[in-house]
Amino acid sequence: MTALVVIPARGGSKGIPRKNLLSVGGRPLIAWTIAQALEAQQDDDVIVAVSTEDAEIAEAAAAHGARVIQRPAELATDDAPTEPTVLHAMDVVEAEGTALDAVVLLQATSPVRRPDTIRRALAMFREKGVDALVGVVPESPFFWRLPESPGQSARAAYDVDARPRRQELTAQQMHYFENGSLYVTAPHIYRTKNNRIGGRTDLFVLDEVEGVDIDTLTDVAAAESMLARLGWRTS
Template identity: 85%
Template sequence: MTALVVIPARGGSKGIPRKNLLEVGGKPLIAWTIAQALEARTDEPDLIVAVSTEDAEIAEVAAAHGARVIERPAELATDTAPTEPTVLHAMDVVEGEGIELSAVLLLQATSPVRQRDTIARALAQFRADGVDSLVGVVPESPFFWRLPESRELSARAAYDVDARPRRQELRPEQMHYFENGSLYVTAPHIYRERGNRIGGKVGLFVLDEVEGVDIDTLADVAAAESMLTRLGWRTS
């Protein structure tokens, strides 16, 4: 059976206008996620890599970089439209061609930093672990605090301050894991039954810390370029 990668890419963006086409390391931002998904075809030759967009320029760029383009209906491309209906629409298009899907990967173009084998490893873990959804996460230390509800109360730590471990001694189960939106792998029936990318038995796919870069502001571009170079992606 076939796995489907869906990369949502609207033409509108409130923070950075035309963000999906922003130049990062000499390429349009969206091109990095397309390239990383196509890299997974070494292990997943039947992988379908699709960009869902309502924007003609993004569609042209996506096709030029090797992705299939799925035309997104206008009502799924508004500022308030959730992502899941866009994925379901892409699934409808592909399954309407008689293709049976074994997994659906949601990749956010605004998280352009991934190792070359990240997507292939995520798919392999999804299948090996027998989960219904796999969430990409970045590890963080457990040294978090909560503000008090009033000035008379003490701030609260999310860890035992009397038994504070050294960071290098932390075990995986003591860490916190931040869902950074970069990657999700989901069984098709979860989207159909729940209308959600997460459901059923959930697993975590632990990304490297350098893969946690997200493009929210122009200041994030330099960090992304640095990390892409560090991971061996060719930038200009």
């Protein structure tokens, strides 16, 4: 199976300036996702590409083993959606004569993944024959909704009269949060729907520790701790 991994990485960032190059565990943030994608080359023909308009990010991506795809300026604005960036990367690779079986979208700001996560996701995509896999993090079903109007009661999303113990919850009782870390999609879904999700969709359940996102500087320590816990070498 031939898969294109697309890692979008703009130079601009409103929360943390130059976030994709932020040092996390002794490496630029984007380097972790590149390393995890490269691990998947053990089982499949995997092209790991960083799509960026930024020269410094391009240099860091190439130094850590990724192919760099020059992103057009109009796809690098604050309000530009992700799907056109993926389609642009697909166009570049397919124009070279490569026939793609899968497109993997990875978010560099979710740097915590097991070394075999992407490899397992590609294997599941291939074996199940689905059109899309969505990476999700499991959460308990103990969610509540605010009252719809004053004087009404808050509403639980579970049966409060038969509250299960967490360790007794089945997979079907759990909720699953789409954290944006990982998507595996058939190329025709991007072409026909301009969307990373479509057709027959299944969930790829990530480990709870893989749910760390870098939104603020306080998230860095958590990411470094989890990366070390999963066996990645950090400094």
